[in-house]
Amino acid sequence: xxxxxxxxxxxxxxxxxxxxxxxxxxxxxxxxxxxxxxxxxxxxxxxxxxxxxxxxxxxxxxxxxxxxxxxxxxxxxxxxxxxxxxxxxxxxxxxxxxxxxxxxxxxxxxxxxxxxxxxxxxxxxxxxxxxxxxxxxxxxxxxxxxxxxxxxxxxxxxxxxxxxxxxxxxx
Numbered sequence: 001x002x003x004x005x006x007x008x009x010x011x012x013x014x015x016x017x018x019x020x021x022x023x024x025x026x027x028x029x030x031x032x033x034x035x036x037x038x039x040x041x042x043x044x045x046x047x048x049x050x051x052x053x054x055x056x057x058x059x060x061x062x063x064x065x066x067x068x069x070x071x072x073x074x075x076x077x078x079x080x081x082x083x084x085x086x087x088x089x090x091x092x093x094x095x096x097x098x099x100x101x102x103x104x105x106x107x108x109x110x111x112x113x114x115x116x117x118x119x120x121x122x123x124x125x126x127x128x129x130x131x132x133x134x135x136x137x138x139x140x141x142x143x144x145x146x147x148x149x150x151x152x153x154x155x156x157x158x159x160x161x162x163x164x165x166x167x168x169x170x171x
Contacts, residue, residue, distance in 0.1 A: 010042045012053035017108040019046045021100045029099045047096045057083040079146035091142040106146040
């Protein structure tokens with residue numbers, strides 16, 4: 001069941017597939033959030049929504065970008081982990097300073113294909129598709145960079161748990 005809700009506050013969560021830049025009637029950039037069964041229009045621009053969500057999970061967008069740079073050296077259009085324990089890895093479709101930058105969840109992508117007029121068509125695991133005015137080469141590069149970042153971060157997190165088992169929460 002698809003429903004579009006208007007929300008002023010929204011945190012990215014494991015069901016979030018994409019945070020897309022859209023212009024409203026007044027010409028302001030808002031976020032169109034696509035989830036598996038719902039969609040939301042949020043009054044914040046996508047990158048501000050991503051920053052808000054990073055803060056909800058104890059960091060900031062800048063902090064997450066700095067972490068990506070430290071882990072794998074990516075400095076431009078860096079993929080980020082909003083919350084690695086929940087598998088929330090997102091990548092930007094343009095520079096995050098660009099008002100029309102959208103953010104895509106790496107975990108939900110099933111397939112990427114060429115679209116019309118040099119665009120890209122992303123199919124999510126639930127069968128939903130979106131078309132972005134971004135070249136397929138750029139999107140595929142972002143998908144691969146995010147996969148590399150996920151691998152390296154997961155390797156660090158896993159090795160720190162095995163080297164320091166006393167840091168594991170006790171139930």
